[in-house]
Amino acid sequence: MSLKSLDPRINRLNLPDGEQPPMEPKAAFDQFETYEVFAQKRDNTPFTYAGPVHAPNADVAFLFAKEQYSRRSACSGLWVVQTRHIMVSPYANDDECIYDTFKVEIPEHTAWPLESYEVFHLKKRGKAHTHIGRVGATSYQEAYHKAKQAFAAQHPAVNMWVVKSKNVLQSAEEDRDMWLTLPEKKYREPAAYKVLDRIKSFKEKQQKALNK
C-alpha cells in the first residue's frame, strides 16, 4: 500500500504508507560547511552582513547567497566568505568599544610582504556587521591592531570581524547585469495588490441589493 494524497503527483511517488522505521541520522557535512554573506544594497554603499549559507564550495555558496539574499531586495554586489576564515573578536556591551576592552598581543613581523585584510564592525548588538575598511598586515593579530588604529576613534564597535581579502569571493564588475532582475517581478511587491476598489464596489453592490 502506498500513501494516498489529494495531489496526484504525490500518489505517483509511491511513498510507503504506515509507520516507517526512523531515518538514519544524517552524517556530518551532509549539509556542508557554512559561508557568510555580505551584500551591497546600492553602488558606493558599504557591504553589510546578510547571513550565512550552507554550501560545498565557494561557487555554490555564491549561487545560494544570490538566491537567498538578493532575490527579494535591491543589491549591487555580494561578498562570500567561508565562515572559518573570519576571525571574530569578543562582544562588548552596547555602551563600550571592543577596541578598548579586548587586547591582542602583536606578534613580531614574521612574513613579508603585507597582506590585505577586510574589517567589519558591529555598531550595536542585534544590528548587522558592516564593512568599514581594509588594512595591510602580516597576521590577524596585527590586522586587529591596525584596524584599531585606523577605525576605532571614528567608528566605535561592539564587535569586529577580520578576514584576509584573498578569502573573500566578490561578485565581478562585468557581471553587474545579474542584479537587474527585480523590476520585472513586481508581483512580489505588496504595492502590486490593490484590493480596496474591489472591496468598495462589492460593498456598494451589496448595499444596493439590500435597499431593493
Add this chain to the structure above:
Amino acid sequence: MYGGGNTFEAIKAEGLEEEDARKMAEFEGRIAQGEKIEPDDWMPRLYRQQLIRMIEQHAHSEIIGALPEGTWITRAPGFRRKLALMAKVQDEVGHAQLLYSAAETLGKSREEMLTDLINGKSKYSNVFNYPTYTWADSCIISWLIDAGAIVNQMANSKGSYGPYCRALERICAEEAFHLKYGHDSVVYMATGSSIQRQMVQEALNRWWSQIMTFFGPSDKLSVHTETLMRWKVKMASNDECRQQYLDMYVPKILELGLTIPDPLLKKNEDTGQWEYTEPDWDEFRRVINGDGPCNAERLGVRRMAEERGAWVRLALKNPTAKYVRPLA
C-alpha cells in the same frame, strides 16, 4: 510561517539554580536594558534550549508549510497567480534556511534538526497537518495563516536573541507581500461569482478551527513562562496574540460578506476581549502527535526529498571540510 513564542511541548529544562549567579545577573541586566544577546555571550541553559526548540520549530513550519501551498502552484488560476504563488513558496523555503542558521548559532547542527523533523522528534505548526482541498484553501492559508504568522513574527522580532531578530527582520519584510497576495486572492473570489463565493466560504469553514488553534492553547502561567518572558524569548502570551489577530482580521473577513463558522464569536464590548467557542484542544494534541490527515504525507514527502537527494550531497561533499557554526 509559524513563529510562536511557545513551542509545542512542555518546557523540560531544569536546573536554573545551578547557573552561575554573577553571570546570570549580567545576562538578565543586559536584556533588561534592551541589549541583544549574541551567540558568543554566556546564556543560561534554559534560554539556549528554549530558543533552539522555538527557532527550529519555526524553521520546520516554514519548510513544511510550503507543501500545502506548493501543491497548488501548477493548478493556480492563471499565469499571474502561478508566478506569485511560486515566489511566495520560494520565500517560505528561504525563511526555513534563515531560521535553521539562526538556530545553528546556538549549537544544534542543521543535520540534527533535519533528522529530528523527519523522525518526528521535533514539531512544526499543526495547521499544516491539514489538507488543501481546493484552490480556495490555498488562498485562505496565504492570507489568514500568514497573517497569524506575521502577528507572531512581529512580536518575536523584538526578542532578545540577535541572530533570530536579524532573520525575522528579513522574513517580516517578505511577509508583507504574502499577506497582500493572500488578501487579494481571497477578495477576488469573495467578490466573484456565486460558485467562487461558495468555494472560499467552504475553505474558510474548513480552516477556521485551525486558525483558532494557531497560537496554541492558553498558556498556563508557570514560573518558566514568566522567566521566558523576562528573558524576551516569549514576547506575548498565546491569548494576547489570538486576541490581537481577531481584532485585526475578523472585520476584514466579515466585510467580504463571508461568515465565520463560530456562533459564539463576538467582541465583548465591556472587556474588549473576543469571546469564542474553545477550539478542540484534544484534536489538536492528537494531530500534533501524529494522528492527523496529512502528518504522514508531509513527513513522507520531506523524507523522500532528503533521501533522493542524498547522493548529490554526497558527491559534492568536501572531504577537507571543518565544522564551524555560522557566526551570527
